[in-house]
Amino acid sequence: MAQSYVLNIGEVVLRPFDARNDTDDLARIIGQIWGGGNNALTESQYGLIGGKSWGHWQAKEIMSYLSAAQCSAYTAVEAGKIIGFCSYVLDRERLIGTVGYNGLAPEQQGRKLGSAMMDFVMRKFNEEGMLYAAVIVMNNPQHAPARRVYESHGFKTMVGLDYMFRKL
Ligand SMILES: CC(C)(COP(=O)(O)OP(=O)(O)OC[C@H]1O[C@@H](n2cnc3c(N)ncnc32)[C@H](O)[C@@H]1OP(=O)(O)O)[C@@H](O)C(=O)NCCC(=O)NCCS
Numbered sequence: 001m002a003q004s005y006v007l008n009i010g011e012v013v014l015r016p017f018d019a020r021n022d023t024d025d026l027a028r029i030i031g032q033i034w035g036g037g038n039n040a041l042t043e044s045q046y047g048l049i050g051g052k053s054w055g056h057w058q059a060k061e062i063m064s065y066l067s068a069a070q071c072s073a074y075t076a077v078e079a080g081k082i083i084g085f086c087s088y089v090l091d092r093e094r095l096i097g098t099v100g101y102n103g104l105a106p107e108q109q110g111r112k113l114g115s116a117m118m119d120f121v122m123r124k125f126n127e128e129g130m131l132y133a134a135v136i137v138m139n140n141p142q143h144a145p146a147r148r149v150y151e152s153h154g155f156k157t158m159v160g161l162d163y164m165f166r167k168l
């Protein structure tokens with residue numbers, strides 16, 4: 001059975017993501033915190049896309065990533081309540097660990113849990129023999145806490161990326 005990890009903040013534990021049981025809670029959290037993501041940004045400019053709100057599409061994208069065979073995904077739980085998640089993917093040929101989607105319920109942010117989840121991911125990279133680590137993050141203000149967490153874990157910007165969009 002896969003292991004759980006104690007984060008030493010409150011009673012927070014990271015346990016392996018379980019798509020069947022965790023999806024509803026995580027989708028709700030994603031709909032509260034991903035307002036700076038591409039789905040929310042395009043909706044704010046073009047209105048509803050595909051007849052559903054950005055939270056639906058963002059949760060769908062993230063759940064698909066977390067459920068992929070190559071992804072290691074963990075759900076953060078405190079006192080039986082799902083409060084967030086983190087994830088990563090290992091490239092065992094090039095020994096590059098890539099930090100994946102991570103997030104925390106709004107009321108849980110600012111407790112240094114994001115940083116603690118990143119400590120956990122970096123420890124896994126080391127244990128798995130990775131030599132490099134990568135992450136992609138947007139550069140808008142909503143992603144400033146995430147950028148701060150990555151920078152404080154030693155990541156340096158290699159290049160900026162633009163998300164481009166238009167109506168047809
Ligand atoms: C990214 C995220 C998980 C961080 O969680 P968290 O528990 O709040 O993070 P921490 O408390 O460990 O650290 C946040 C850091 O950002 C800093 N910060 C917070 N708001 C900030 C802002 N507006 N501008 C700059 N830095 C900011 C904090 O001071 C802290 O830095 P410090 O440790 O040097 O003091 C959380 O903000 C989140 O869920 N964001 C929405 C989803 C997201 O962007 N996910 C990552 C992209 S995949």
